[in-house]
Amino acid sequence: MLLGLNNVEVVYDxxxxxxxxxxxxxxxxxxxxLLGANGAGKSTTLKAVSGLLxxxxxLVTKGTLTFDGRDVTGLAPAERxxxxxxxxxxxxxxxxxxxxMENLMAATTMHGDRRAAAHRAEEVMERFPRLRQRARxxxxxxxxxxQQMLAIGRALMTAPRLIMLDEPSLGLAPHLVDEIFDTIAHIAAETGMGVLLVEQNADxxxxxxxxGYLIENGRVVMSGPAAELRDNPDIRDFYLGGGGSVDYARVKHYRRRKRWLS
Structure with a gap:
């Protein structure tokens, strides 16, 4: 397992x-x-991993974060x-x-090999032709x-083994959301890296x-294969926008059922 979080707690102030x-x-x-509503703790979890808290x-006050078997809880962001x-x-x-191009090269300041960096930048431009069209x-x-393509491309410039994406579809038109998610899927398949994706667009x-993992109030309350989560009726109604009018009897039933998750 590349990344592991074990009973991690984060406290602010x-x-x-x-x-x-x-x-x-x-x-x-x-x-x-990693799915959940606003304020559930998704972004905080990513920042705990990257060291940006x-x-x-x-501050991570409890638990451990391991990367490739190494405890990284106390490492600085640049080391990670x-x-x-x-x-x-x-x-x-x-x-x-x-x-x-200047944005891409700015991500390689910690790497001394400028030739290798230029080669990676060309690979990013090939992956995102629209950025080459807007080169000037x-x-x-x-x-x-x-800009989202550029942000992902800039991340790829560091030759990562794990890329964490926080709400990549935020504020984008539906056709662009499809394009961004297709790109993420292709990157994961072609590069063989791990991807931790935080999204409110659960579908x-x-x-x-x-x-997938579902987080509520700072705790993981459900996890499993993505297909099973998509087919779960409670997940679909309350997190995937099942649509239709609200059935308050079902809401009450769901809240009772959630006691086993807590």
């Missing part, structure tokens, strides 16, 4: 517990989806990147005044979908994932 005991695993190859006054962990943050976060544009003028995420 030494007071607010945002994650209350998350355990999950990501294999060395394939896509794992400190700027937000967050060198090991092969890369995190594509929510909202894309590209450098708006740099061109796409500043990244701030790219469309939302193009799209489970369509490309092999395994």
């Amino acid at each position: 030494r007071v607010f517990m945002a994650v209350t005991g998350v355990s999950l695993q990501v294999p060395g190859q394939g896509i794992v989806a 400190k700027p937000e006054r967050g 990147v060198r090991l092969g962990i890369v995190h594509v943050l929510e909202g894309r976060r590209v450098f708006p005044h740099l061109t796409p 544009s500043e990244a701030g003028y790219l469309s939302g979908g193009e 799209a995420a489970l369509a490309i994932a092999a395994h």
Whole structure:
């Protein structure tokens, strides 16, 4: 197993517990989806893995995070990147005044081999032809979908073994969402890397994932093969937008059933 979280707790400002005991695993190859509503603890979980909690006054106070069998709980973010962990943050976060190629090369500052970096940049451009078409544009003028492609491409520049994606479909038109998820699936299949995908678009995420975890109030309450989660009637009604009017008797029944999950 490439990534393992065992009973991880995260506290902000030494007071607010945002994650209350998350355990999950990501294999060395394939896509794992982490699902849940706003505020459930999905993004915090990713930041615990990448080491980006400190700027937000967050801290892992319990549990362990292992990567390829090594405990990385106390490592700095840059060290985790060198090991092969890369995190594509929510909202894309590209450098708006740099061109796409300059954005890509900026991700390789910790690597001394500029020739290898230039080669990886060309591979990214081949994977995302639209970025080559916009090569002279500043990244701030790219469309939302193009910026997301650039953010993913920039992550690939570090030659990762695990890529974590936080809400890659956020704010994108439906046809662009399909394109982004197709791209993620192709990257996972072609590169053989592990992918941990955080998404509120649960249908799209489970369509490309092999395994899924559902997180509520900072805890994993359900996990299993993606196909089983998609077919679960409670998951479909309450997380996949089952549609139709609200059946309050079923809501009450679901809440009773959830006691075994807690």
